[in-house]
Amino acid sequence: MLLLGIDIGTSSVKVSVVDSVTQVVIASAQYPEHESPIIALKTGWAEQSPDMWWQQTGQAISLCHKKGGYNPKDIAAIGIAYQMHGLVLVDKDHHVLRNSIIWCDSRAVEIGDKAFEDIGHETCLSHMLNSPGNFTASKLAWVKQNEPKIYDQVDKIMLPGDYIAMKLTGEITTSASAMSEGIFFDFQFNGLSKDIIEYFGFNDGLFPIVKPVFSSHGRVTADVAAALQLNTGIPVTYKAGDQPNNALSLNVLKPGEVAATAGTSGVIYGVSDQLAYDPQSRVNTFAHVNYANERKRLGVLLCINGTGSLYRWVKNTFAANLSYNEVNTLAATAPVGSDGLRILPFGNGAERMLNNKQVGAHIHNIHLNLHTPAHVYRAAQEGIACAFRYGLDIMRENGIDPTVIRAGRSNMFLSDVFTEAFVNATGVPIELYNNDGSIGAAIGAGIGAEIFASAAEAFSNIKAVAYIEPKPADTTAFEEVYQSWKKVLDEHLAQIDAKPVHS
Template sequence: MLLLGIDVGTSSIKVSVVDAQTRQCVASAQYPETESDIKSLQPGWAEQAPQMWWEHTQQAFQKAKTKGNFDPKQIAAIGIAYQMHGLVVVDKDGEVLRDSIIWCDSRAVPYGEKAFQAIGCDTCLSSLLNSPGNFTAAKLAWVKDAEPQVYDRISKVMLPGDYIALKLTGEITTSASALSEGVFWDFQKDEVSRAVMSYFGFKDSFIPTVNPVFSEHGRLQKEVAQQLGLTEGIPVTYKAGDQPNNALSLNVLQPGEVAATAGTSGVIYGVSDQLTYDQQSRINTFAHVNHAPDQKRLGVLLCINGTGILNRWVRDVAAPGISYAVIDREAADIMPGSNGLTILPFGNGAERMLNNKIVGAQVKDIDLNIHTRAHIFRAAQEGIAFAFRYGLDIMRENGMNPGVIRAGRANMFFSPVFTEAFVNATGVPVELYAADGSVGAAIGAGIGAGVFSEREAFDGIKPLQLIEPGNAELYDELYVGWKKHLIQALGQ
């Protein structure tokens, strides 16, 4: 028996086929090889076409079939992971009404802030565990206000993974986890928030059927099965946002366990059994994949918008055409601190941990006689690591004190320079695993289909490497200097 995992990322779509018995990946592919575009029609805006995700999903699976030695007819269940917080709206025929307003789009910040005050700060924090901020509900409010001709045609509101499931199955479902990441979920009442729906004036019919994360979300349509070479009627049994799914892939499911990722954005994600929240909503709390009313599992999430996207920008501007491996090698030849060069990585929209301020990416203290592109490469990776430290300190204020952080050996964690800076700046050891989002989605599909339990899913999984702090004192000193630049940029 095989399981198919689909990871709907911002940069690309990745699919993996996993052997249900061994939990080993037998084939994987991503599409496109180069990073997908983000449309930015105005400063602070970020959109992608849902139809593009579907086209890329099909291309990625066809590519996996040509690369892998597996029989598609043996795939018995499908799981989907997806970029969080994006808004997808469709009409009564399931047709997309506008491009998706994705996670790093900042236009809805004023709508969320106004809702926070009108609904009541205490009510929002105790019931929603977040400010409406810049999340999906606030994005929908922007559409209602700015594009009434689109809003009036909306039949259903969904997240990016829900759209891919719709294309596979013809059905639209959601979950408490998904609704919580959109800030539609009332944790006190375990239902869609009446306060949010009433304040924004949203129709109840906009919300799809609510299912558990691990459950059947529809079955593969005949025409799609024929097109992809799959078996008609196999179920989609798992849908989760990319960060809860990344945590699942790393077996981060129980209170106190912590995961990290550093792709286009960067995240530290810890599991709690308490309805916890940050008074300033600098970090956020959502329902984890295994959350239930009688067994609370909350994901406490720190997000940094500008991580891997900064690394990509630096490459494209300073050294177009070279590989990330070359960047890492050149950065490794520079001493920690980059000879005084400092980079703030906040150039990808409003940063929640900075109270939704748009600071912008900034390069500080360039010496034209000393600094080379290698210094820029290292300063960028160190700046990202210091941003993680800044955010982790906020998590520590809120009771999340990890003794170890688990991460997949992927994206920025491929870089020894970044990993060294991350471990020493945060002071927390990191366990690296052979895990990624599409494999996690496939394993989630196995849990949802009842092929194995949560515990059985990770039997025998061991880390590839443990990296421990070895130069924390130096990085603490460097962090103090980096933080001074950030404070100045914030005007504090």
């Protein structure tokens, strides 16, 4: 019996077909080969077309089929992972009304900050576990305020994964996990937040039916099945945001377990059984994939917008003709600390861990007679690792203090330079797995369809491929790098705080 996993990323859509018996990947593919565009009509804005995601999903599935090795008719269930916090709006005929305002868009920060003040810090944090910030609810409020003609046509609002499931099945559902990441969910009442809905003046009818993450979210329609060479009626049995799904793919389901990813954004994600929150909302708490009212499982999430996005810019600017592997090899030729070169990786929108400030990306201490492109490549990776350390220190303040972190051997973790910088900056060992979001979505589909008797069975054949631990001499050396990097960041934050506020 086969499982199909779909991962709707910012850069591309990836799909994998997994054998449910062995948990072995039979085939995988992604589309497009090059990174998808992000539409930025103004500074701080970020949009993508949901129709583009759907077209890319079909292309990726077709490419996967062409690789052979399986019969598409043997696929028994579908799971979906997706970029978090995006806003998709459709009318009563399921037509998209505007581009999706995606996760790294900053236009709604002021709206969210005002809601935080007006509703009250204590109410927001104790009930939603977060400030509204620039999450999905605030983005919907921005549309209501600035595009009223579009807002008046909205029949349903969705997260990106809800939209792809709708295209597959014709049905619109969501989950507590999805609503919590949008800051629409009240954890005290275990339902949609009346405070948010009433404050922004949203209609209750805008929200889809809320179902468990692991459940039937509809069945593939005949037309779609024919186009994708699948059987009519295959159930979509799992939908989750990319970070909860990454945690699932690494079997991070129990309190105290921690996952990380370093793709377009960088994330550390720890599971807790406490309705806890950061008083400044610098790290965020959402319902995990296995959240239930009677068994609280929360994901405490640190997000760094400028991670792979910075490294992509560095590669495209300084090494357009080289592969990432070649760039990583060159980075290893520069010394630890990059001979004093420091890079702040914050050029992809407002950073929540920096109180939603837009610090920007910066390169510091360039010595024209010393620094080479290799120094830039290493300094970028070290700067990202330092940002992870900065965020992990905030998580430690909030009770997440991992003894080991699990991650997929992909994206930035393909670089030995970055991986070693990460463990030596944070002081935490890391376990690497040959896993990714589409594989996790496929496994999730098997759990949701009850093909697996339990989550433990679903991960019975998945083993770590590497274990990297900090070395005392290296952590001492990297502590100096981190303190130097943090001094640069503190100076920029002070400059932002010193700027006059214009009304």
